[in-house]
Amino acid sequence: MPADPWSDWQPLAGQPPLTAPVLAEILDGGQTFRWTARTDGTWQGVWSDCVARLKLQANGRLLWSAPAKLVVRAEKMLPGYLAGGRDFGALADTLPWRSDAHLARCLRAFPGLLIPRQPFGETLLCFLCSATKQIVQIKQMVALLAERHGKVFAQTGDTVLHRLPTWAELAEIPEPALRVCLLGFRARYIKETARFLAARPGWLEETEHLPYPAAKARLLELPGVGEKVADCVLLFGAGKLEAFPVDTWILKAMVRHYDLDGWSPAQVAHFGRTHFGPLAGLAQQYLFAWERAEARRGSA
DNA sequence: TGACAGGGGGTGT
DNA sequence: ACACCCCCTGTC
Numbered sequence: 344m345p346a347d348p349w350s351d352w353q354p355l356a357g358q359p360p361l362t363a364p365v366l367a368e369i370l371d372g373g374q375t376f377r378w379t380a381r382t383d384g385t386w387q388g389v390w391s392d393c394v395a396r397l398k399l400q401a402n403g404r405l406l407w408s409a410p411a412k413l414v415v416r417a418e419k420m421l422p423g424y425l426a427g428g429r430d431f432g433a434l435a436d437t438l439p440w441r442s443d444a445h446l447a448r449c450l451r452a453f454p455g456l457l458i459p460r461q462p463f464g465e466t467l468l469c470f471l472c473s474a475t476k477q478i479v480q481i482k483q484m485v486a487l488l489a490e491r492h493g494k495v496f497a498q499t500g501d502t503v504l505h506r507l508p509t510w511a512e513l514a515e516i517p518e519p520a521l522r523v524c525l526l527g528f529r530a531r532y533i534k535e536t537a538r539f540l541a542a543r544p545g546w547l548e549e550t551e552h553l554p555y556p557a558a559k560a561r562l563l564e565l566p567g568v569g570e571k572v573a574d575c576v577l578l579f580g581a582g583k584l585e586a587f588p589v590d591t592w593i594l595k596a597m598v599r600h601y602d603l604d605g606w607s608p609a610q611v612a613h614f615g616r617t618h619f620g621p622l623a624g625l626a627q628q629y630l631f632a633w634e635r636a637e638a639r640r641g642s643a
Numbered sequence: 644t645g646a647c648a649g650g651g652g653g654t655g656t
Numbered sequence: 657a658c659a660c661c662c663c664c665t666g667t668c
Contacts, residue, residue: 473653474651474652475651475654476653477664479665480651480662481652483663525661526661527663528660528661529653590653594652
């Protein structure tokens, strides 16, 4: 395959202004695992069989670029990927920040924060990899899965671009071959989930389009998928903003900021859904961004 | 510079 | 409550 040059930078329509830290939070804050920061300050990301680069201008607007052969695809898919056709600013304004000083502070700190809408099946795969792993390690596993088991969909310069293996493809891969991708005990979850899905054509696609409670109940049937992973998959891969994943970070943050000493993850999840309402998942994203920034301040 | 603990964004029993 | 796996990070 001959090398394919990247297109000129083009403006991304209908995008609210952003700052570099907010863009980093969107692309590398633990919701997506296939974006990397390049040395020139731009970002490159892959999802399904799409690839794009993003560049933030001084005025907060984004420019994008794609390999010439994939420009049409990127132009069509990028807006939906980045915001899912939603006005996150307007959505955030409906959160109860007027009666919640901490939430108000988080909203002010990360203006323009949004939740990308990722492909459902890929999101499931990424979050099956995520148990007790930090972002760098999850990105590494996902990169190896793509490189070793995903189809090549483009080549640019000296970079060969792979998509992630589909669930049908994963079902054919022996577990030892998966383990080589640094998956550890997660390899078994992925293998068993792949087999489960292979036996049920259409199950995953149906699940994506079910209402939140029904979709979550179905995801919980999958081996390796518990409350937290199910909520992440629905929030990041199906646009269900009522999903409220409670991991150890959010648990600690909620206990501290909302005075919930001794509360269990399930109790905190219930509190979050009740307190933040139908867009609790968006609120969670702001709290999360705040905690990560706080942790960096603490260690600096 | 290089070895060595310790711990990690969870699930299942 | 603890095992599951094993790589990353910080520290000496």
